[in-house]
Amino acid sequence: xxxxxxxxxxxxxxxxxxxxxxxxxxxxxxxxxxxxxxxxxxxxxxxxxxxxxxxxxxxxxxxxxxxxxxxxxxxxxxxxxxxxxxxxxxxxxxxxxxxxxxxxxxxxxxxxxxxxxxxxxxxxxxxxxxxxxxxxxxxxxxxxxxxxxxxxxxxxxxxxxxxxxxxxxxxxxxxxxxxxxxxxxxxxxxxxxxxxxxxxxxxxxxxxxxxxxxxxxxxxxxxxxxxxxxxxxxxxxxxxxxxxxxxxxxxxxxxxxxxxxxxxxxxxxxxxxxxxxxxxxxxxxxxxxxxxxxxxxxxxxxxxxxxxxxxxxxxxxxxxxxxxxxxxxxxxxxxxxxxxxxxxxxxxxxxxxxxxxxxxxxxxxxxxxxxxxxxxxxxxxxxxxxxxxxxxxxxxxxxxxxxxxxxxxxxxxxxxxxxxxxxxxxxxxxxxxxxxxxxxxxxxxxxxxxxxxxxxxxxxxxxxxxxxxxxxxxxxxxxxxxxxxxxxxxxxxxxxxxxxxxxxxxxxxxxxxxxxxxxxxxxxxxxxxxxxx
Numbered sequence: 001x002x003x004x005x006x007x008x009x010x011x012x013x014x015x016x017x018x019x020x021x022x023x024x025x026x027x028x029x030x031x032x033x034x035x036x037x038x039x040x041x042x043x044x045x046x047x048x049x050x051x052x053x054x055x056x057x058x059x060x061x062x063x064x065x066x067x068x069x070x071x072x073x074x075x076x077x078x079x080x081x082x083x084x085x086x087x088x089x090x091x092x093x094x095x096x097x098x099x100x101x102x103x104x105x106x107x108x109x110x111x112x113x114x115x116x117x118x119x120x121x122x123x124x125x126x127x128x129x130x131x132x133x134x135x136x137x138x139x140x141x142x143x144x145x146x147x148x149x150x151x152x153x154x155x156x157x158x159x160x161x162x163x164x165x166x167x168x169x170x171x172x173x174x175x176x177x178x179x180x181x182x183x184x185x186x187x188x189x190x191x192x193x194x195x196x197x198x199x200x201x202x203x204x205x206x207x208x209x210x211x212x213x214x215x216x217x218x219x220x221x222x223x224x225x226x227x228x229x230x231x232x233x234x235x236x237x238x239x240x241x242x243x244x245x246x247x248x249x250x251x252x253x254x255x256x257x258x259x260x261x262x263x264x265x266x267x268x269x270x271x272x273x274x275x276x277x278x279x280x281x282x283x284x285x286x287x288x289x290x291x292x293x294x295x296x297x298x299x300x301x302x303x304x305x306x307x308x309x310x311x312x313x314x315x316x317x318x319x320x321x322x323x324x325x326x327x328x329x330x331x332x333x334x335x336x337x338x339x340x341x342x343x344x345x346x347x348x349x350x351x352x353x354x355x356x357x358x359x360x361x362x363x364x365x366x367x368x369x370x371x372x373x374x375x376x377x378x379x380x381x382x383x384x385x386x387x388x389x390x391x392x393x394x395x396x397x398x399x400x401x402x403x404x405x406x407x408x409x410x411x412x413x414x415x416x417x418x419x420x421x422x423x424x425x426x427x428x429x430x431x432x433x434x435x436x437x438x439x440x441x442x443x444x445x446x447x448x449x450x451x452x453x454x455x456x457x458x459x460x461x462x463x464x465x466x467x468x469x470x471x472x473x474x475x476x477x478x479x480x481x482x483x484x485x486x487x488x489x490x491x492x493x494x495x496x497x498x499x500x501x502x503x504x505x506x507x508x509x510x511x512x513x514x515x516x517x518x519x520x521x522x523x524x525x526x527x528x529x530x531x532x533x
Contacts, residue, residue: 013510014507019041020499028491028497031491036491040072045066046066072202072489073489081481089475090287090288092286092467093289094289094293095471098321098322099460114453117148121147127140128140130422133420138407145366146399149399155394157395160326164259166293167259167260167297170290174290178248181247183208184246188230188231188241190204192229192230196228219272220236249263254300260297260299273294275291276316298317304327306323307438325460329394332453332456333392337366339432343424343431344411344424346362349374354411355413355416358406365400368397411424432449432450435448436448
């Protein structure tokens with residue numbers, strides 16, 4: 001072959017190895033860039049030219065080398081597995097966070113928890129039974145009642161505040177999901193634009209894959225790529241990212257009169273999640289941190305009233321950990337309050353009432369903040385679920401100011417004037433020990449106050465144990481898969497330095513060929529160019 005052909009082959013080697021060096025340098029410069037996937041240069045021989053035959057064999061000469069592609073070193077199976085397991089991890093991590101927060105609010109592991117307060121209240125009842133006429137016993141009883149009410153109100157307030165915090169997280173995550181959808185759409189456009197012209201768009205692909213990784217933690221997704229490079233994404237079974245469009249979420253009121261919000265699809269107005277159906281690993285519907293937050297938060301604040309209808313409770317309240325905790329805790333508070341009040345102050349002013357030391361009657365110990373026990377006609381103001389102020393519920397309680405001002409108004413004397421009579425206190429103690437609280441709504445088993453509280457706290461701990469176990473398992477799976485991905489896709493500085501030396505030597509070899517051909521041509525021009533002189 002001619003020298004010019006040889007020069008062309010050498011130049012092809014220079015060009016290919018220069019591109020390989022640039023790719024290697026790009027890998028090394030991004031060794032610590034999160035989400036960067038190492039790029040690999042694939043070279044191929046260009047066409048061959050037949051220059052003759054040697055017996056039955058063709059004599060072929062190659063025309064050089066070329067870059068076949070600069071590919072990302074990715075494993076689509078590992079990508080899918082990572083996104084699937086990280087989606088489940090996001091779901092259980094949200095649930096574990098909610099349980100941890102509730103455990104902190106209840107404070108059973110430290111501080112002045114409700115269990116200790118109930119014990120003090122019980123002890124003060126017994127002391128009052130021994131000394132019904134004692135000012136100190138009455139004062140201790142009232143102060144322990146104050147502690148009980150304050151703690152009950154505080155717990156319910158903190159549960160409500162945490163619901164509000166979770167509501168803000170819902171808003172933030174919906175905005176993040178919409179933003180990631182827009183980002184994927186724009187990256188689709190850039191990738192198609194560059195690759196359709198034969199250019200390298202691997203860095204844009206890295207950015208898109210990072211966006212898919214983040215999106216998978218938030219919602220359950222599936223995706224596919226067309227031959228042009230567009231990625232189509234479905235979120236929770238609905239088309240989310242299509243060519244040039246994003247089906248965004250928006251927020252609507254979770255239920256009437258509730259300050260909480262829930263996501264719906266903007267295009268159809270349908271709810272993004274069906275939280276009424278049972279969620280379990282076997283159904284493969286335990287995916288996404290947004291779903292986990294919504295499930296933990298619920299749709300509103302719950303009270304003891306929500307436990308009256310067992311079927312409705314199981315459908316609407318029990319799936320939400322926060323709402324379930326609110327309803328079960330409030331059931332305890334309501335039971336204590338009404339048991340004491342109904343003995344001290346019967347529900348009708350026409351019914352006989354115990355007496356205070358000063359002769360007072362029909363004075364309740366626990367009072368609703370905005371509503372008296374009786375109306376103007378002396379009838380009991382009935383508790384109505386539609387009117388929060390009418391409920392004896394945690395957050396709406398206070399100790400009767402009249403009793404705080406004057407302990408003699410505590411109506412614990414059955415017979416007027418008999419200051420040593422402890423029959424009414426004994427009735428309260430008996431009611432406390434009476435097993436008449438359903439273990440759970442709809443249950444046939446009944447518990448007393450102490451048993452109910454122990455069971456309630458134990459159930460919270462049991463949910464936490466199960467949820468944390470799921471989260472730990474998912475975290476381990478995600479870590480294992482991510483390590484496999486990193487070992488395959490991550491940049492090894494040692495390996496890249498080896499590649500750099502290899503491509504540098506190949507570049508130098510091609511450069512040496514160019515030098516030799518240059519010298520040959522110089523000899524031909526300078527020596528043979530004198531013929532005929």
